[in-house]
Amino acid sequence: MIPAIRGTHDILPGEVEKWQYVERLARQLCDRFGYVEVRTPVIEREELFAKGTGETTDIVQKEMYSFTDKGGDRITLRPEATPSMVRAFVEHNLENALPSAKIFAMGPMFRYERPQKGRYRQFHQFDVEAFGIEDPAVDAEVIDLAWSLVSGLGIPQAELVINSVGCPACRPRFQDALLAAVKDDLPKLCGDCQRRATTNPLRIYDCKIPADQPIIDALPHSVDYLCEPCATHFTAVKGYLDAAGIPWRQSHRLVRGLDYYTRTTFEILGQTLGAQNALLGGGRYDGLVKTLGGADRTGIGFAAGLERLVLALPETAPIAATPRAFIVAIGEDGRAAAWTLLRSLRQAGLAAQMEFDARSVRAQMKRADRLAARVTLIVGGDELARGEITLRDMATGDQHAIAHDAIVETVRTYL
């Protein structure tokens, strides 16, 4: 046997229905909110992520699947969706080509990480992006879409956390204040925090070491250093969320691992996922479009982990099976008649199956039961002689002789 690659998974029947349920609701919500689908390639130039996701991020530094192709180009399997969406927005001038530049995508992403619950090497994201709208209402709309997805799926105990990390005008002041505050206590912090202080100071807020918490609690908060426009923007976002009745919690410790975020950042956390508890995360990235060679346009979006949404789904998630008919054929004549009946039902738009091997009636009935067929159609010598088909209602056990010509329409009333 040749096994699947580490950190990748086959999604089999029994599981795939949950995915379809999640994907269906995501598409419905996008349609309702006015976001249109864009499908971008799985492979991109390596530099797209180096510039877009950020050279200093762990994703770019150690998690990308990159290789040189036969033409000598550096290629990367996308580790996240946003840079591709920005590239497509710029490359196809979507702000003019579309009525509004609100787009979404779904598909596989790749990161070379150690797999664990909720974290895989090939994983799947539902990604939503809105370009060129600076008004805080769009921040709230994107968060509303995210919240509607999680609550619409019935995921229990989900929590929306928001923060504002400021903009290029005000963030340097905050970072200076943060570094100054950390400096004094740096020797008392854990090794990871000491490393973060030089590589990515904001991540100190992510530290879970109990001994570090008093020091971290005393560090400055980004929201206290916002410039006037950023503070006004953030207040407005919260106002829209309140007006929508969406519960949120503000946390100065919400820091996101990507370099491009400005102003609003948010996550929705699940309670049943273990350490990988972020169902989705996102925020505003007002400088990214320009960084990637486009005009100076704002952007905001989020990415949801489909594996994590599926994991967090409640037991009661409605997974509906298509009602179907099953044909039990007896004898060679019966099997020949069953084959034409099977095709008639399918041509009429009905779901129908039959047993292809010549097995006992009992075995065929068992198969019908296992397939959860609504009705079983029995085609044997007796029925053929009378020009009829026996229809058995599998729920009640009632059987009726139906004229051959009327069978398709009769079955339709059961399905």
Add this chain to the structure above:
RNA sequence: GUGGGUGUAGCUCAAUGGCAGAGCACCGGUCUGUGGCACCGGUUGUUGCGGGUUCGAUUCCCGUCAUCCACCCCA
């Protein structure tokens, strides 16, 4: 990339340094043309893979792969 736990039938799990088991599932029968319930019978294994110790390893040891948990990171 680091530390720890676990790998036995399709699934969930037993067992023992000496012939590898159960329940469920599957197949057949009781019921020669009728599912679910019941009973009877049957099939199913390179004990994850490779090496070592041993007369003998599924069991003990090492490596490796996978998986789970935590770190790290993030969806």
